[in-house]
Amino acid sequence: MRVRYRGEIIDAPSVSRSGLSAIILDQRSIPSVVEFRTATDLPDMADCIRTLSVRGAPAIGAFGAISLAICLAKGIPSATAYGALLSTRPTAVDLKNCMDRVMRAYDRGGSDAALKESDDICSSIVDSCREIGRIGASLFKKGERILTHCNAGALATIDWGTALAPIRSLARSGMDPLVYVSETRPLLQGSRLTAWELSMEGIRHKVLVDSACAHLFREGLVDSVIVGADRVCRNGDIANKIGTLDKAILAKRFGVPFYVAFPWSTFDPECVRGEDVPIELRDGTEFAQYLIPSTAGDSEYWNPAFDWTPSELITAFITERGVLDPSRIGDTPL
């Protein structure tokens, strides 16, 4: 992905490994400050995930894999490292899936195999996202007006993105998409991160507040919706950033297709349906994180970080394995 860093445009992954350090683009301060954060010990690695320095289901998976492999190479007991990293955030399943791959490699070939596996996981996520971009682009016409929510871009996936991968593909082949970016309160992953990624690529976009989406649909300004996912259930229900369900219901009502793009690491065949996904409930102090002091001091807050969207509202899944029928994902060979 293109990043403006210390005055220069560079190409950088959002998650990478250098020796026994995990390196991430710190997503908390983007776009005001673009800095890399290096984590070398387990508490700091867990903190990176918990505080959202790294976020996005595939990026968390990659970062968890790298972190676990580094801990194993440093001789930290596997149960300690695995447990500390897994307990950071409950909703996205990529973290568990990717760490399980590292553990299997470790059991087979020790810490060198674990480190190599974590590198392979990173490469495969980038490859999957590039493929999602190629496959997904075929669903959209020239000048397509696409609504996306939160950030399912390169920041969330090392490179390319899930929802943003087809948009990048369209833009690079001259199809000139127009992207509506919903702001995504409370942490502004839309206006801070997605808008920034699109700006760096010179892709046309307009930011809107989350609650303007119904009006946007009714004004006939949107041709399709595309989002990422934090977990895909066996019956095709998906869990994703809070606010995804609203958009899916609205898209159905206004006859607009609703696509979900994800790499296979996001699929959880053991999770039967949406009700079974643990929905993370975060602290209300997040409401004020990007605000100047402006809210009443003694109010309570209700702050779920995710919601889940039933399979029946989803037009198609876009994965590196192709465009899939959500209701039949449970039948796909693993």
Place this chain on the structure above:
Amino acid sequence: MRVRYRGEIIDAPSVSRSGLSAIILDQRSIPSVVEFRTATDLPDMADCIRTLSVRGAPAIGAFGAISLAICLAKGIPSATAYGALLSTRPTAVDLKNCMDRVMRAYDRGGSDAALKESDDICSSIVDSCREIGRIGASLFKKGERILTHCNAGALATIDWGTALAPIRSLARSGMDPLVYVSETRPLLQGSRLTAWELSMEGIRHKVLVDSACAHLFREGLVDSVIVGADRVCRNGDIANKIGTLDKAILAKRFGVPFYVAFPWSTFDPECVRGEDVPIELRDGTEFAQYLIPSTAGDSEYWNPAFDWTPSELITAFITERGVLDPSRIGDTPL
């Protein structure tokens, strides 16, 4: 309404007149700073409405009436004053309705009659809102969990509020409502203003981001929705704060009643249906107004201030004339 002002709890209207000055609680800085703003000349009066120092359909109507009457008493030509005030904001109809009443009084009895009419308008809005509270409270049970959007409270209506009037009535009669307050980006009228009003009254409430509403409904946490209106059309469609349409569609899907509370000054029989309401499109700089610098600099914004909601999604209107069937409001005697 109860206001904490310079360390003391006082009872103050949000809009009032003192001699030839219009006085408002400045809604831009609440709750960080609670200050009154005094406007004595026409440009400053128009600025109060345009910059949202005063907002909320009935409050704008009251302020417009007072401002127009003061201008007439000062010898400013009626067409000049009426035109400057009317052009400030297009969506709410109370501004025009209330100024028309002042003009008719002026034509009958000169500027003294106009000033008296503006005072009568303020009294009648407060009376209507108190009555809306009394009538609306009968629709809710003890412990009712009520979602509201934006601020349709005392700040928006001189006192009591429209949507908040039944909630105040419930609270004062020991019915202990729990209010879910959607934040209402970009200007945070929910978390800044409604949460503050509820805090001052000691009414239980939880603030949530706008896009968490679908998840809130599905979790079964809401018994009813109540909002205000900026304009009510002859067919029962209503225009209100951007984000109202989303909540109405979601309420219908999840089987939750959706109430709209307003005084009669908000009804516009000349506006046939929602498509006919001018929806104000505001500047994208508002997105950053309550944020620390955190958004990409070169993005475009789409910032409609209102949307409209079709009559078929509305369970009932709550007005000082009673609980009305939205589809039949056009048959009501004026």
